[in-house]
Amino acid sequence: MKKILLVSALAFFASMNAQTKFGVKAGYALSKLNSNENNIEFEGIEGSLKSKSGFYVGALVEHKFNNKFAVQGEVEYANLGGKAKVSLPGGVTVTENLNFNRIVIPVSARYYATPELGIYAGPYVSFKTNTTAKIKVSGAMANPQGIKEGEEYLERAFNDNFKSTDFGLFFGADYNVYKGLFVDARYSFGLTNMLKNPVQDEKMKMNFFQLGLGYKFK
Numbered sequence: 001m002k003k004i005l006l007v008s009a010l011a012f013f014a015s016m017n018a019q020t021k022f023g024v025k026a027g028y029a030l031s032k033l034n035s036n037e038n039n040i041e042f043e044g045i046e047g048s049l050k051s052k053s054g055f056y057v058g059a060l061v062e063h064k065f066n067n068k069f070a071v072q073g074e075v076e077y078a079n080l081g082g083k084a085k086v087s088l089p090g091g092v093t094v095t096e097n098l099n100f101n102r103i104v105i106p107v108s109a110r111y112y113a114t115p116e117l118g119i120y121a122g123p124y125v126s127f128k129t130n131t132t133a134k135i136k137v138s139g140a141m142a143n144p145q146g147i148k149e150g151e152e153y154l155e156r157a158f159n160d161n162f163k164s165t166d167f168g169l170f171f172g173a174d175y176n177v178y179k180g181l182f183v184d185a186r187y188s189f190g191l192t193n194m195l196k197n198p199v200q201d202e203k204m205k206m207n208f209f210q211l212g213l214g215y216k217f218k
Contacts (some may be wrong), residue, residue, distance in 0.1 A: 027212015033082030
């Protein structure tokens with residue numbers, strides 16, 4: 001009887017491992033900050049929020065229940081954020097590139113429409129690691145010291161006034177190209193107002209699109 005129990009336990013463990021795969025992934029991220037005050041107009045000054053290019057790298061674990069349904073968890077390091085473009089009088093343009101480097105943890109329910117094509121959706125949580133800002137001035141001579149001080153001011157402002165944790169939802173699809181190599185595309189939209197102390201119901205959320213490659217080990 002002990003041998004039977006041992007063999008059955010080993011068989012169950014082997015079958016469970018056969019349904020669980022680990023993998024890695026990396027790619028391009030396009031992110032944008034969205035506010036209910038996206039456009040700014042004040043005494044000849046015009047500004048708007050734009051998208052910013054970045055990247056992501058991560059690891060994943062997928063467990064299949066059968067040929068159609070699975071769950072997947074991931075951990076990613078992602079360079080997200082946004083861009084603010086401000087037009088000043090005299091044809092001067094100031095572009096503020098805001099890098100919000102974050103740890104993103106998505107968990108998804110997956111449906112395999114075909115053995116190669118997986119469709120998925122789920123929630124994510126992200127945690128702030130660090131924030132950097134880069135300022136570019138066009139149309140006028142720029143003072144390097146002034147730019148440096150402006151970048152430091154933006155970094156302090158976002159670190160002090162933005163929440164460290166963000167929640168949201170995402171959906172996407174991936175396609176197995178060849179023996180574990182897959183292409184992946186998804187869109188994530190934040191549900192959290194990232195401002196700690198919003199003024200007059202001001203809201204700031206972050207959405208991002210990801211396109212990349214990954215590999216699931218056999």
